[in-house]
Amino acid sequence: MYELENERQQxxxxxxxxxxxxxxxxFGSNRVLDDVNLSINRGEALAIIGPSGTGKSTILRIIAGLLAPDQGxxxxxxxxxxxxxDDSPDPIRIGMVFQQAALFDSLSVDENVGFFLYQHSRxxxxxxxxxxxxxxxxxxxxxxxxxYPAELSGGMRKRVSFARAVIANPENPHDRPDLLLYDEPTAGLDPIASTVIEDLIREMQQGQACSSYVMVTHQDSTIRRTADRVSFLHQGKIQWSGSVADIDETDNALVRxxxxxxxxxxxHVVG
Incomplete structure (x- = not known):
């Protein structure tokens, strides 16, 4: 009995x-994702990288349940x-931090961060x-x-969107996300503001916010400072996966x- 229970827990x-x-x-005649296989483990920090327009954000939206795949x-x-x-709830909560923060300009920071609770809790x-x-x-x-959002810098708006993603109803512990999805969290920020965001992402993972996340990013520093594992997407497929330490050791021509x-x-550079 003990062995069966131990195996079940493992x-x-x-x-x-x-x-x-x-x-x-x-999308139309463009096959953005083509037989993509990807696993995200508990406690993992995964970065999905690759050239622009290769479907990285599409993967995030599919993981979040905001977009349905055509196959798979x-x-x-x-x-x-x-x-x-919206069709049926997942067994875990997945939160998403959008690239442009996606705050409501007409609402205060309080109303933005607490939006879900103000609308759907008692x-x-x-x-x-x-x-x-x-x-x-x-x-x-x-x-x-x-x-209000207009009174905040770009980096502050990003952090407000983080707060909105992790806020949870204490009457419903399942509201706290088990997985966070970050879409270009340091895009458009100067190097110092990027470092602040990168440190915050790691601090949130190590604290009480959320221990697992997937991030889409192009920035070298963000990849190296916030990821444990990296998957390279190109031409609709995962072409390479490895640890951050593997980046400088791999012979993969795409990664290099x-x-x-x-x-x-x-x-190939387009345009």
């Missing part, structure tokens, strides 16, 4: 949070997903405000709840060209 630990099998997605299977915590996230406004203040403190932005910035190589 299998549970090893089961991927999310698994994509044979995923295809076509998606398993979330071992359970096959059918349809989109918590008192004072309780939600306290949770908002705690989330803002977590991302290093105490005391800004009454400001990507990180060197050389215009000569298998990645």
């Amino acid at each position: 299998n549970c630990v090893e089961e991927p949070l999310v698994e994509l099998k044979g995923i295809r997605k076509i 299977d998606i398993y979330v915590a071992g359970q096959q997903r059918v349809g989109l996230i 918590l008192a406004r004072s309780e939600i405000r306290q949770l908002v203040d705690e989330a803002l403190e977590m991302v290093g932005l105490p005391g800004i709840a009454d400001r 060209q990507f990180f060197s910035g050389n215009v000569e190589g298998p990645i």
Whole structure:
């Protein structure tokens, strides 16, 4: 009996949070994803990299349940997903941080961060405000709840979107995300602001926010400072996967060209 229980627990630990099998997605005549297989494990920091326009953000939206693949299977915590996230809830919560922060300009930071709770919970406004203040403190932005997005820098807006992604209803522990998806979290930021965001992402992983995440990024520093494992997407397929340490050791021509910035190589520059 003990051995069976031990085996069951071991299998549970090893089961991927999310698994994509044979995923295809076509927009018009463009096959963006072509038989993509990808696993995301609990506690893992995965970066999906590759040239622009290769479907990296499309993968994030499919993982989030915002976009359905044309072919292939998606398993979330071992359970096959059918349809989109609105069709049937996943067994775990997946949060997403969009590239442009996607804040409501007409709402205060408080209303942006606590939007889901204000709309869908029975918590008192004072309780939600306290949770908002705690989330803002977590991302290093105490005391800004009454400001509006137009009053914030680009880096601050990014951090507000992080706070919104991790805020949870204490009456429903399942609201806290098990997996966060970051779409270009340091895009458009100067090197110092990028470092602040990179450090915050790691601090949130090591703290109480969310221990697993997938990130789409082009920036070398972000890849090296925030990822454990890297998957290279090109021409609709995962062409290479390895650890961050493997980046400088691999003979893969795609990876070497990507990180060197050389215009000569298998990645063709368009335009």
